[in-house]
Amino acid sequence: MQPPPRPRRSVLYLPASNAKAVAKARELDADVIILDLEDAVAPDAKAEARSAAVAAVREGGFGRREVVIRCNALDTEWGADDLAAAAAAGPDAVLVPKILSADDVRRYDAALAAAPAQTQLWVMIETCAVVPQLSEVAACARETRLSGFAMGTNDLAKEMRARILPGRAPFLPILALTVAAARAQGLVVIDGVCNAIHDEALFQAEAAQGLEFGFDGKSLIHPAQIDACNAVFTPSADEIAWARSVVAAFAQPDASGKGALRVEGKMVELLHRDQAKQILAIADMIAAG
Numbered sequence: 001m002q003p004p005p006r007p008r009r010s011v012l013y014l015p016a017s018n019a020k021a022v023a024k025a026r027e028l029d030a031d032v033i034i035l036d037l038e039d040a041v042a043p044d045a046k047a048e049a050r051s052a053a054v055a056a057v058r059e060g061g062f063g064r065r066e067v068v069i070r071c072n073a074l075d076t077e078w079g080a081d082d083l084a085a086a087a088a089a090g091p092d093a094v095l096v097p098k099i100l101s102a103d104d105v106r107r108y109d110a111a112l113a114a115a116p117a118q119t120q121l122w123v124m125i126e127t128c129a130v131v132p133q134l135s136e137v138a139a140c141a142r143e144t145r146l147s148g149f150a151m152g153t154n155d156l157a158k159e160m161r162a163r164i165l166p167g168r169a170p171f172l173p174i175l176a177l178t179v180a181a182a183r184a185q186g187l188v189v190i191d192g193v194c195n196a197i198h199d200e201a202l203f204q205a206e207a208a209q210g211l212e213f214g215f216d217g218k219s220l221i222h223p224a225q226i227d228a229c230n231a232v233f234t235p236s237a238d239e240i241a242w243a244r245s246v247v248a249a250f251a252q253p254d255a256s257g258k259g260a261l262r263v264e265g266k267m268v269e270l271l272h273r274d275q276a277k278q279i280l281a282i283a284d285m286i287a288a289g
Helices: 019-025 043-059 079-089 102-111 131-142 153-160 169-184 200-213 223-233 237-251 270-288
Strands: 010-015 032-036 066-070 093-096 120-125 146-151 188-191 217-220 260-263 266-269
Touching: 010 019, 010 223, 019 043, 032 043, 043 066, 043 079, 066 079, 079 093, 079 102, 093 146, 102 120, 102 131, 120 131, 131 146, 131 169, 146 169, 153 169, 169 188, 169 200, 188 200, 200 217, 200 223, 217 223, 237 260, 237 270, 266 270
Parallel strands: 010 032, 010 217, 032 066, 066 093, 093 120, 120 146, 146 188, 188 217
Antiparallel strands: 260 266
C-alpha cells in the first residue's frame, strides 16, 4: 500500500520506557515519533517498554504526528511478544530491525496479521546482506504492509567495519540504492541518524545530503535536532512558487494533451507536474500544522 503524501521530515527515536520523553513528544514539532523497544532499551526493561509503548499509542494525543513502534527482531526473545503487542495497539506503523531478505519482510508481515489495516510496516536497512536484495525487498510492498525504509547507518557501519565521518563516503552507494529501490515501489524512505547531537553544522550538512539523495526525512536521536531537520526538508518558498507555476501551466486549456511545456524559460514534462503536486501537498500539510 503506497503511503499518502505527508511530511516525514523529522523522525525522532525515543525509548518507550522513558515516560517523560514520550509525554513531551506530544508537544514536539517532529513529524514522526518512533517509540523504541530495541536499541534504546536495556534487556531488563524490554517488557516495561513494550507495555508503555502500547499504552502511549492507545492514549493518543500525538495530533498530526505519526506514531511508530520499533520492535525487537523476531529471532530475539522479545520479538514475537513485541510484534503481537504492536499489532494489538495499532500504531501508524511498526518498524522492524536487521532484515536480511524479502523472506524476512514476509515473516514480519505475517506477525502483524491481526493489526488494523492502516498499520503499515517499515523496515530498517542496516545489514550488509540486504544491500544486494533491496529491489526484491522493496517489491514486497505489492503483497504486504511494507510501506517504508529507514536507514540504520550505525549498524551498517558496524557490519562493514566502516567509519562514519563527515560526508559519509563509504555509505553513499548504499544510500542511493536504498532511495532508488524505495522509489521504484512508492515507499517512504528515511535517512539514518547523525550521532553528533551538538554539532549543528555537521547535522545540517548531513541532512542536506539526505535531501539531495531524495530521502523524505531524517532519523533523529535528540529533540534538539528537530528544528534544523524540519528546516532542511521543508520546501522553500522558491520551490513552492515554481511548483505552483508548473501545475498552473499544465492546467491551462491550451496545455491539454501536451506532455511538455515551457515554464519560465524551462522545459517541463508531466513528471515535473507530478513532482510539483507532491511538493505542494507536503507544503500545504506543513502550513496547516
